[in-house]
Amino acid sequence: MEVNALLYQVGACYLSGVRNSREDQPAALVRMVATGQAESRAELARLSGLAASSVSLRVEQLIGAGLFVEEGAGASRGGRRPRRIRLAREAGVFLVADLGAHHARLAAVDLGGALRATADLEFDIAVGPEGTLKAVIDSLRALTGEHGLRDVPIRGLAIGMPGPVDPATGQVVSPSRMPGWNDFPVREFAAELAGIPVLVENDANLMAVGEHRASWPDLDNIMVIKLGSGIGCGVIVDGRLHRGRGAAGDISHVRIRSEATVDCSCGHPDCLEAHASGAALAATLAAQGFTADSPSQIVDLVTDGVPQATAAVRNAGQLIGDVLTALVNFFNPDALVIGGSLSNAEPLVATIRGAIYQRCLPLATRNLEISASRSGRDASILGAGHLLLEQSDEWIDHALTR
Amino acid sequence: MEVNALLYQVGACYLSGVRNSREDQPAALVRMVATGQAESRAELARLSGLAASSVSLRVEQLIGAGLFVEEGAGASRGGRRPRRIRLAREAGVFLVADLGAHHARLAAVDLGGALRATADLEFDIAVGPEGTLKAVIDSLRALTGEHGLRDVPIRGLAIGMPGPVDPATGQVVSPSRMPGWNDFPVREFAAELAGIPVLVENDANLMAVGEHRASWPDLDNIMVIKLGSGIGCGVIVDGRLHRGRGAAGDISHVRIRSEATVDCSCGHPDCLEAHASGAALAATLAAQGFTADSPSQIVDLVTDGVPQATAAVRNAGQLIGDVLTALVNFFNPDALVIGGSLSNAEPLVATIRGAIYQRCLPLATRNLEISASRSGRDASILGAGHLLLEQSDEWIDHALTR
DNA sequence: CCAACTTCCTTCGAAATCGAAGTCGAACTG
DNA sequence: CAGTTCGACTTCGATTTCGAAGGAAGTTGG
DSSP states (O other): OOTTGGGGOTTHHHHHSOOOOSOOHHHHHHHHHHTTSOOSHHHHHHHHOOOHHHHHHHHHHHHHTTSEEEEEEOOOSSSSOOEEEEEOGGGOEEEEEEEOSSEEEEEEEETTSOEEEEEEEEOOGGGOHHHHHHHHHHHHHHHHHSTTOTTSOEEEEEEEESSOEETTTTEEOSOSSOTTOTTOOHHHHHHHHHSSOEEEEEHHHHHHHHHHHHHOTTOSOEEEEEESSSEEEEEEETTEEOOTTTTTTOOTTOBOOOSSOOBOTTSSBSBHHHHHSHHHHHHHHHHTTOOOOSHHHHHHHHHTTOHHHHHHHHHHHHHHHHHHHHHHHHHOOSEEEEESGGGGOHHHHHHHHHHHHHHSOHHHHTTOEEEEOSSGGGHHHHHHHHHHHHTOHHHHHHHHHO | OOTTGGGGOTTHHHHHSOOOOSOOHHHHHHHHHHTTSOOSHHHHHHHHOOOHHHHHHHHHHHHHTTSEEEEEEOOOSSSSOOEEEEEOTTSOEEEEEEEOSSEEEEEEEETTSOEEEEEEEEOOGGGOHHHHHHHHHHHHHHHHHSTTOTTSOEEEEEEEESSOEETTTTEEOSOSSOTTOTTOOHHHHHHHHHSSOEEEEEHHHHHHHHHHHHHOTTOSOEEEEEESSSEEEEEEETTEEOOTTTTTTOOTTOBOOOSSOOBOTTSSBSBHHHHHSHHHHHHHHHHTTOOOOSHHHHHHHHHTTOHHHHHHHHHHHHHHHHHHHHHHHHHOOSEEEEESGGGGOHHHHHHHHHHHHHHSOHHHHTTOEEEEOSSGGGHHHHHHHHHHHHTOHHHHHHHHHO
């Protein structure tokens, strides 16, 4: 199982060889069915632009390969009812590990993104990459032993990291508060350990993809802010995740206008993160005699109506909103989604929304949707599933030719 | 010639009908030859991924249609020399009008972007859209009457506007200092007047496309700042122009940190434009007794070593750089290009560069190229040609089936 | 209830595309 | 300089894809 595992790294073919410009048709059909965009041959034909006869041929192959099943009939659109096509339950699952600083959420999702099994794992990311990844992969293995997943092939593994990830190498780069992880080859190491293709991605980016695909699939450009103990941001441009050189979406080290000066861990004074992150809020509240170790405790204080907490959260919202005005003017998105555990604090979201509407160009806000997360805490898991699905051409082809 | 002109608006098919996902092959080949990416059948085959035999067939058709010509032989790569393929001189030209507040630069470019004729036109954009567009199109007609362009078909017209353009409708929206233009249907009007497909685009966006295609074709993500009497910005994401909802790239109305408060024409205090644009610099210098009506005169003052001018320009550079740090962290581009007439002021570019390197994340700047414009003042013209070429599927298909 | 229409899907000949084999022409090699 | 090798291009069956036609299974409306 470990043989040639290194060859399986997701994306390697894209980087190393000739870019295959023609889209892979069978994989495209699988994606359409998995995401629920199409559930009949006719819909596949309309969506893909292929001839109906070609679609029928392809679907027959995919049924033969065990990826699709035909099940009952769909709703009529005024004529003969379509024969409904679904993903086979045995088509495969993706494994996902969304790592935080002290906690990982593990899951097995099917190709369409539905949760098949979940687990939570406590650890400390500061123990370093080897120990962490071994524990994570062991737990994932245990997960697939249960829940009737024994006979379902595992098609890929995604790991969400709380720090910047270089998309080219699958390494974490210059992470703060993650000793031992800098430049560690996470993708290589995990791929060898697990023996399957591995995708490594920043957690806010996974969340952005999940929010987009699950809640805003028709919008082309959105930005998703993740407010937890840190401040993260993922950007969807033209329907695809924007990575830049791996650092795209960083908003936490923008300089803000403030009276008191606070030095940030990055070495500069008055970064947004030093004033408005969950960690900064916790410190502010601790100085006033409140204990709030985690962002959710801050939300509890706000919900309980503690005035100091509400004031602190409003102040943070104003600072975040001020930074976002520049980015909204520049990027001109269709929606701005606010997620992460702190997003449950109503006054925070309200203040951000107010700051943006007040200061942004009317042209930038006239059709701008500003909303709290709709996909909840599993948005990152969903996003990981979607990214893995989008990189599934290889194994789908392989399943067909076998 | 005016018959059905309205049907010709570029992009109308994209917006109104089914999105044709399959790329148009003959048009793709034309683009590869026009942009110089390929100049033989073999290169076309490699680049397009088509079989060599299919490419040969297509090329034969394109030669038959008068779009390609075969000319001599290319350099050997170790074997038989390729038969070089070029665009025919009679394949067609695009007309471009890059409008400023008081001046328009007009040009005819061939499909590859080479200038075939240019002209300059003085006017006042405040006279309103009808008069301006009539004058522009008349001048362009005159231009094609000369320079041996009588028998070359005109394949499209692009108009660059000094204000935001809604990509869906081809209308200018909420422009400042352009009375009468708001929501005027520029594309419709010009298409009817000229009888050819028309593309309307913001001038900074055209410049960004031109810079990218001409000077940084291998970079996926760049931002181009246009510093003239205003401050504009165009963004290339993943090799394509990012428009957002039409306002993307606005950086001029970001709030800055400053001692003195200046109200901006947008109604908010302390916008970047109110402090650091060419117009703002001119006002500052005028208050000190220097006359600098146009940005180029400011550059002259700086070049002449006038200390007040240099100081003002450095101050503007610092403000612009501060704003750009947030955007560079967020967008994480491969290059930041500074263009526009003010970019000839060395201290301005140097100060911007310094501010960014000082304050941005190392991760964002480690591979960031910060450069003055390489394509000069015709960057917008080039960009317009490229955009028109990218929308040329329809007429290319038509030329083949005729 | 039946005729007319819609939509879904398959069948089957036509057309496009591919790709292996072959030809051509130039550079390299000892 | 003659033989070899490489790459460019063409030829020509094999394969894939298309698309018009038709059957199947619905809805709609008098």
